[in-house]
Amino acid sequence: MDTRGSAGVAYALAAYTSWGLLPAYWKELRDLPALEVLLVRVLGTAVFAALLLTFSRRWPEVRTAIASRHNIAALAASALLISVNWLIFIWAVAQDQIVATSLGYYLNPLMNVVLGIALLGERLRPLQFVAVAIASAGVASFAWSIGELPWISLALAVSFALYGLIRKTVPVASLAGLAIETGLLAPIAALAIAQQEHAGVGPFAQAAAQGPWVATLLVGAGVVTALPLIWFASAARRLRLATVGLFQYIAPSLALALAVLVYGEPFTSAHAVAFGCIWTALVLYSVELVRSRV
Numbered sequence: 001m002d003t004r005g006s007a008g009v010a011y012a013l014a015a016y017t018s019w020g021l022l023p024a025y026w027k028e029l030r031d032l033p034a035l036e037v038l039l040v041r042v043l044g045t046a047v048f049a050a051l052l053l054t055f056s057r058r059w060p061e062v063r064t065a066i067a068s069r070h071n072i073a074a075l076a077a078s079a080l081l082i083s084v085n086w087l088i089f090i091w092a093v094a095q096d097q098i099v100a101t102s103l104g105y106y107l108n109p110l111m112n113v114v115l116g117i118a119l120l121g122e123r124l125r126p127l128q129f130v131a132v133a134i135a136s137a138g139v140a141s142f143a144w145s146i147g148e149l150p151w152i153s154l155a156l157a158v159s160f161a162l163y164g165l166i167r168k169t170v171p172v173a174s175l176a177g178l179a180i181e182t183g184l185l186a187p188i189a190a191l192a193i194a195q196q197e198h199a200g201v202g203p204f205a206q207a208a209a210q211g212p213w214v215a216t217l218l219v220g221a222g223v224v225t226a227l228p229l230i231w232f233a234s235a236a237r238r239l240r241l242a243t244v245g246l247f248q249y250i251a252p253s254l255a256l257a258l259a260v261l262v263y264g265e266p267f268t269s270a271h272a273v274a275f276g277c278i279w280t281a282l283v284l285y286s287v288e289l290v291r292s293r294v
Helices: 005-025 034-056 059-066 069-094 098-120 125-146 151-169 174-198 201-209 213-220 221-238 241-247 250-262 269-293
Strands: none
Touching: 005 059, 005 069, 005 098, 005 125, 005 221, 005 241, 005 250, 034 059, 034 174, 034 201, 034 213, 034 221, 059 069, 069 098, 069 151, 069 174, 098 125, 098 151, 098 250, 174 201, 174 221, 201 213, 201 221, 213 221, 241 269
């Protein structure tokens, strides 16, 4: 592998490993309301992205992107979707539901296939059809076992798949797109935080009351959000899309290990059946992905 490819692998590993370990970060903020953590995360990401754009002199990318009303409308929609995704994820981690988030992100590639069929008129290849059918059977089995739909997993998978679909249609680089998305929401987040802090019940006041460790983690929420996205974009520029796609299972695998081995979340026989079906589906999906790129 050449130097460019080696760097791409390093960036991909950094991105997906970070995403897999992030539940431990949000777990430390579990005593803060999830919505308030989201507000700080959005504002912090917007500020950090703006600093990176300034340092790298890439503001022209933002100006070009926002010259199109279509781009602004699309990025506003993707901003809402990623905010919903972040909120559910932060809340789920605080509620000891990391296993459910892991299931959601395992489902995400297969959800992309389903959206491609439903919204883009794509046709399933035989292995893709089998993969989606097996994954659907796993989710149905799990829903039957617990007596309800696994809404956390499905909401995460659907919101992130829709987010990816929109971003795929907008010709904006990763960093510029992230800056615009969070920039659109930043004024709302800043106003809400300011009002809460003025009343003495804001996220920073609550974090400070819990000690410097929690306060520091809250301040760093934007950095830990933006850096993996930048690393991912760097990997995508250096590696084939199929290669990058094979790294995506690192994140939910690490999250699952954290949930069960570190935080003691239950992994029942119902989980085993559901995850087994989805892992089988993902193997078939990956085989088909590699075959289609050869």
